[in-house]
Amino acid sequence: MSAQGLIPLPVLIPALGAAATLVAGRRPRLQRIITQVALATVVAVCAALLYLADRDGTLVLHVGGWAQSVPGMGPLGITLVVDRLSALMLVVSSIVLLAVVVYAIGQGIRDGDERQPVSIFMPTYLVLSAGVCTAFLAGDLFNLFVGFEVLLAASFVLLTIGASPDRVRAGISYVMVSMVSSLIFLIGIALIYAATGTLNLAELALRLDGISTGTRDALFAVLLVAFGIKAAVFPLSAWLPDSYPTAPAPVTAVFAGLLTKVGVYAIIRAHSLLFPGGGLDSVLLVAGLLTMVIGILGAIAQSDIKRLLSFTLVSHIGYMVFGVALGNQLGMSGAIYYVAHHIVVQTTLFLVVGLIERQAGASTLQRLGGLAAASPVLAFVFVVPALNLGGIPPFSGFIGKIALLEAGAQNGSALAWILVAGAVVTSLLTLYVVARVWTKAFWRARADAPEGHLAAAAPAVLLDDIEDIEFADRDSVGRMPIGMLIPTGALIAVGLALTVAAGPIFSYAERSAAEVLDRGQYISAVLAGGER
Known part of the structure; x- marks a missing residue:
């Protein structure tokens, strides 16, 4: 198979897998096998695409062969593009998606009461996977919008699985905010098409250069609002801590790890490819600073670990926005590396909360x-990603920060130095937050917890992954299925790999950043290349 033939597979495989799991709705074991095989195949395909994109440069597929159907015009059909940035996002995302679904199977996700297995979870999860890959592969704004909408439809189902009042309430809030974001994005698409006559990203990069600076900044601002909501950039982030913690642990993990990063990816594309020049860089820097500081202050005020981690998720989006807004290659390299790091570490921590x-x-x-005395294994799987999130040397979080x-210091502006100070303070406060969780949940005695007696007396409604039945015996609560521990440990290993292999991985991030900032490579590959 040619390199171009691999490009649509990250979308097609989970989409076809979703159809197959729907057909196998009454056979849960077959559903699980199909889902795991499909996502494992996607990991392999994405790894191949990363190798090919790094070796050969940007890969392009014009679906339907409409590369230049009309003389003098660019691609008219759907264009799928894989460069180093999108390939990295695909690889990290596919690894996380596979690990989380294995964890969910180990946990025993259910819909409704204990007698009703979830027949919709696997197909919906595969649709979510297809939406994530569509967003990363899209070579035009409309199909980026389609990827976002597929994510919205699937995530609403996953967020409300089980139909408890809290989940439905959070799901309604989530879907309303997402619909507002999608509406703003759609308005932005309409305005951009009216101004340029195209939605293809490569063509837009050329045509937007020909319009006035004020119009360009206005169009960019509309897209930034839409993408900022999806990425949870302050002040557009208030919805996230109220929506994510109510969902089951695997759903919260994949949402926290991936969905906001799709928004960050869209910001990177818009900033570097469509609207270079830094017209709104100061706005982005201020937004990044406020996102970091206010997010981590919100985390300090939380007592529930899920909500605490949701606020740290918001806070660390600020680091990525900081790197993008700096506009230099080191800043973009750091942002790309930090995105990969944060996807893995944040997902791992939410899986640990499930444990x-x-x-x-x-x-x-x-x-x-x-908890440290009761389960040293659980203590280990928490402390490693927690220290990584806090940026302790030599973990990948430290390297990215x-x-x-350094990129902020290279920029040298007063605002950049303020961001540097804010980033350091945020990192220290993040370390304080995770240390607080460690001392209270793991180190102190259960009897010293203010409500420890309530937790000991209240039955925990959990699901046995072997017998597939509900149980509430306190003697059984301590059982952590191997099916939950293995994927959590695998993601910890991936996070450590980002540290151990930081040299070559950061070198790849530097090549990705150079390619992103030199938009001529992307434009020439799309307008001149591709499979006909």
């Missing part, structure tokens, strides 16, 4: 204690 709930029957700090701080 904490399985072990202790609660995720509220007032009810937790003694150092690159961003």
